[in-house]
Amino acid sequence: MSSNDNITKLVEMGFSRPQAEKALQITNNDVEEAIAYLFEEPIEVSGPDSNEKQQDTVTVSNPQDIPRFDVSSGNLDGNKKERESGTSSGSSSSPDEYEMWYENNTLEHQRNNFAAFLNEKRSGNYPAIIPQTSCYLENYYIPILTALSCVEKFQETCLKPLKHNAQIEWNTEDKSYKIVFKDAEQIPDVSNYTFCAYLQIYLGFLNGLSEGAYISADGLIKNVPSNVREVLQDGIDGVDEFVPKLYECFCSTISSVHGESTIVNDLFKSSVESANDEVINNIFTIDVDSEYYARTIYDSFNELFWGADLEMLGNVRLIKGAEILTVLFASEEETYNSTSFVLDEVFHPEIYSSKYADLLIEMNRAKEGLHLERGEITKEIMRMNSFDGKRIKGLLDSTISYLGGQGRDTKDLEDISESIAESRERLTEKLTAVNEQYASLDVCSVDNVLQFIKNSDMDPPSAYLLIGVVMSDTDFYYRSRSGSWVHQKGSYSARNDLVSMCVEEIDFNSVQQHLSSYTQSLSRPFSLIYARESLLGKSVTSSNEFVKAFFEHDNDLVKDKSTISVHEQSDEVISDPMISDSDHRST
Structure with a gap:
C-alpha cells in the first residue's frame, strides 16, 4: 500500500496529517506499527502561531444566534465615489430631479467620449450594456439583467405586452429616443411602465436584435422605478444592501405592470426558517458574511445553515428556494484569506431545504454510530499491539530470538505471534x-449527500446552473444562452471616463481561475447568480411586437452612423454625437 494511502487511513482515524507522516516515517511505512506508535507515543506537532489571526465561529444556543438571512452593512465593490461626497444618485425623489442629478454628475466630455462607443457596430455575438460612469449602485442592474437574460421564464414574464401602449419619440437630429405613454395621466405609477418598456428593449438588445455593439445603460439608470429611488433616498450604503432591495423592488414593479406576482416571487424570493423557534424570514438574496466565508459555496452554506459542528442541522433550513438564487459574499473590509475560492458551476441548494432535513439527520446519526464502532476497533488493535506499556510484537520477536538462540522450542510463541498478526x-x-463507510456519511460532502438521497429513493434535488459572477458594476461574467461564458469589463479613467470595454468569450475554467486569483490572499466581496437548470432556454423576444418595431427602426439609424473603433479613441477625443439631456441613445 502506498504511503499516501496509509496517511489517509491514519487521518481517517483522527490523527493529524503531520502526525501520520512522522509515524509512518519512523515505522518504515508499516501502518500497524504506526498505529501502535501513535497510541503509545503521541507525536507533538506544533500548531499555528498563537499570534496568528484565527477565524471566528458561532455557536447557536438561542434564536438570536441564528445567522441573519437579510441584508447587512458593508460595501461589496468599494463603491465610494458618490458615497464619500455624501451624495447618492438616489437623492432625488422625482424622475425629473433624478435625471437632472444624473446629467449634472456626467460631465460633457464624458458624454462625448461615451458617444464614440455607442457608434460602434457589432461584429461579435455578445452585445453589451455599458454605463457612462462606474461605481454607482444603479449600475448593478447591468450585470444582473445581463445574467438573467438567459433565463427563459424571466424573459417570458418581462416581455409580455404592456397594458398601456408605449410609444417611441425619436429625435431625428441626434438620433436619440425616449419612451412615452400618451395616457400617462391615467397610469397610477407611470415610472413602473416606463422602466418595464426600457427593460423589454434591453432584453431585445441582449438577444442580438440590434446591429450595434453597445447600448447605453441610461434607459435603466435614468428611469429606475419610484420605489428604487425611494430606497436610494433612504441612504443605502453598499451593494449588499442595495441588491436585495433591487430584487424586491423589481418584483413589485413587474407585479404592478404585468400582474405576475406569483411568478416573479417564485423567481426571486426564498424563505428560510428556524424550525425550533418557528421563525421564518423571506429573503431575495442569501448573504454570506466573512464569518461564514469558506473555500466553496457548499462549505459556506454548510456553516451558514448547519453550523461549524452541525449543531443547527435540521433546524435552520430553506422551506422555499428561489428559482434564481443570488448569493452575496459580503465583506466589510478586505481581510486575510488563507485559501482562494473554488467556483462550482452546478449547485444543489435544495439539500439545505426542509425536504431533506430528516434524511440528513439520519445520515449524520449513522455516521455517529460508526464513530463509536471505529473507537472500539481501534482499542482492540491497541490491545493487540501493547501490554503493560510494552509492544507485544517486539516483545514476542525478541523472546523467540533469544530462546531460539538457546536451542529451545519456540513453536508455541511463534503460533501466538502469527495468531495475533x-x-x-x-x-x-x-x-x-x-x-470508508464513515467517510461516505459525511454530510459536509455534497457527493455523499446526493448519493445518500439517491439510495433512499427520494427525488433528487434540482440542479442550479451558475449564470453570473459579479465582481463589480463594470466587471462581471455571465453565461450566454448557448452555454458559453462571457467576460465583460469596462476600464474607466481617473475622470471616470469609459476608456475601453472588453467583451470576450471564455471557458468556465478561465472563470474559475479569475475568481480564484481575485480571492487569493484577500477575502474579497463578489456575487454569484444561480438559476434552476430547467429555466434556461431560448430567446422569446421575437414575439414582442414593440421590441421588434423598435429595433427595425433603430437598426436603420445604425446603418447611417459612421463606425468608430473604440480602440482608436484616446481619452481626449471628442466626437460629434452626444447624449441628449433628456433622451437616451440607443446604440
Whole structure:
C-alpha cells in the first residue's frame, strides 16, 4: 500500500496529517506499527502561531444566534465615489430631479467620449450594456439583467405586452429616443411602465436584435422605478444592501405592470426558517458574511445553515428556494484569506431545504454510530499491539530470538505471534471498511449527500446552473444562452471616463481561475447568480411586437452612423454625437 494511502487511513482515524507522516516515517511505512506508535507515543506537532489571526465561529444556543438571512452593512465593490461626497444618485425623489442629478454628475466630455462607443457596430455575438460612469449602485442592474437574460421564464414574464401602449419619440437630429405613454395621466405609477418598456428593449438588445455593439445603460439608470429611488433616498450604503432591495423592488414593479406576482416571487424570493423557534424570514438574496466565508459555496452554506459542528442541522433550513438564487459574499473590509475560492458551476441548494432535513439527520446519526464502532476497533488493535506499556510484537520477536538462540522450542510463541498478526490484520481490514463507510456519511460532502438521497429513493434535488459572477458594476461574467461564458469589463479613467470595454468569450475554467486569483490572499466581496437548470432556454423576444418595431427602426439609424473603433479613441477625443439631456441613445 502506498504511503499516501496509509496517511489517509491514519487521518481517517483522527490523527493529524503531520502526525501520520512522522509515524509512518519512523515505522518504515508499516501502518500497524504506526498505529501502535501513535497510541503509545503521541507525536507533538506544533500548531499555528498563537499570534496568528484565527477565524471566528458561532455557536447557536438561542434564536438570536441564528445567522441573519437579510441584508447587512458593508460595501461589496468599494463603491465610494458618490458615497464619500455624501451624495447618492438616489437623492432625488422625482424622475425629473433624478435625471437632472444624473446629467449634472456626467460631465460633457464624458458624454462625448461615451458617444464614440455607442457608434460602434457589432461584429461579435455578445452585445453589451455599458454605463457612462462606474461605481454607482444603479449600475448593478447591468450585470444582473445581463445574467438573467438567459433565463427563459424571466424573459417570458418581462416581455409580455404592456397594458398601456408605449410609444417611441425619436429625435431625428441626434438620433436619440425616449419612451412615452400618451395616457400617462391615467397610469397610477407611470415610472413602473416606463422602466418595464426600457427593460423589454434591453432584453431585445441582449438577444442580438440590434446591429450595434453597445447600448447605453441610461434607459435603466435614468428611469429606475419610484420605489428604487425611494430606497436610494433612504441612504443605502453598499451593494449588499442595495441588491436585495433591487430584487424586491423589481418584483413589485413587474407585479404592478404585468400582474405576475406569483411568478416573479417564485423567481426571486426564498424563505428560510428556524424550525425550533418557528421563525421564518423571506429573503431575495442569501448573504454570506466573512464569518461564514469558506473555500466553496457548499462549505459556506454548510456553516451558514448547519453550523461549524452541525449543531443547527435540521433546524435552520430553506422551506422555499428561489428559482434564481443570488448569493452575496459580503465583506466589510478586505481581510486575510488563507485559501482562494473554488467556483462550482452546478449547485444543489435544495439539500439545505426542509425536504431533506430528516434524511440528513439520519445520515449524520449513522455516521455517529460508526464513530463509536471505529473507537472500539481501534482499542482492540491497541490491545493487540501493547501490554503493560510494552509492544507485544517486539516483545514476542525478541523472546523467540533469544530462546531460539538457546536451542529451545519456540513453536508455541511463534503460533501466538502469527495468531495475533492475523487477528490484527482482520481488525485493520474491518477498520478500513468502517472508515470508508464513515467517510461516505459525511454530510459536509455534497457527493455523499446526493448519493445518500439517491439510495433512499427520494427525488433528487434540482440542479442550479451558475449564470453570473459579479465582481463589480463594470466587471462581471455571465453565461450566454448557448452555454458559453462571457467576460465583460469596462476600464474607466481617473475622470471616470469609459476608456475601453472588453467583451470576450471564455471557458468556465478561465472563470474559475479569475475568481480564484481575485480571492487569493484577500477575502474579497463578489456575487454569484444561480438559476434552476430547467429555466434556461431560448430567446422569446421575437414575439414582442414593440421590441421588434423598435429595433427595425433603430437598426436603420445604425446603418447611417459612421463606425468608430473604440480602440482608436484616446481619452481626449471628442466626437460629434452626444447624449441628449433628456433622451437616451440607443446604440
